[in-house]
Amino acid sequence: MATDQMAAPQAGDDKTMLLVDDDRPFVGRLARAMEQRGFEVRTAETVSEGLAALKTGAPAYAVVDLRLGLGNGLDVIEALRRQRPGARAVVLTGYGNIATAVNAVKLGAIDYLAKPADADEVIAALTRDPEIKAEPPENPMSADRIRWEHIQRIYEMCDRNVSETARRLSMHRRTLQRILAKRAPR
Incomplete structure (x- = not known):
């Protein structure tokens, strides 16, 4: 830039x-x-x-x-x-x-x-000048990171209730627990 x-x-x-x-x-x-x-x-x-x-x-x-x-x-x-x-x-x-x-x-x-x-x-x-297009990010988030961020956001919106989060994401509760236990992907 x-x-x-x-x-x-x-x-x-x-x-x-x-x-x-x-x-x-x-x-x-x-x-x-x-x-x-x-x-x-x-x-x-x-x-x-x-x-x-x-x-x-x-x-x-x-x-x-x-x-x-x-x-x-x-x-x-x-x-x-x-x-x-x-x-x-x-x-x-x-x-x-x-x-x-x-x-x-x-x-x-x-x-x-x-x-x-x-x-x-x-x-x-x-x-930025409105006539100039924004440049694409040099290091965009990976698809795994975007998915993880979305899951974290829903988890927080559900007051950290795993069962409710799993229901809203149409995901098995144990699968969600495994995802939440891991570190954030890069």
């Missing part, structure tokens, strides 16, 4: 940013990384906190998780677009599909990144 795509906004630019994610350690790391790159960061962990933060002032940039504990991050994207049409927002998700990516873009997101995304990937997505 070209280095100009990875640079933080220039001195005169509005560098306000809202991060909305229910994964507290992740949002904390990303907030610190963005602050080190010159952004003024506010964080929220729920849709209602994100919407409240927008009422105090819509930021120039936003990074929003798609699935939040009590709602959908697309509600924050939509509200941001109404309050500040020129804002640049990126949707992050631990699992993605074409339908939600299209919906995110229709509601105003400029890009859709899979977790775990690092600060440089987020900045590249937020500052």
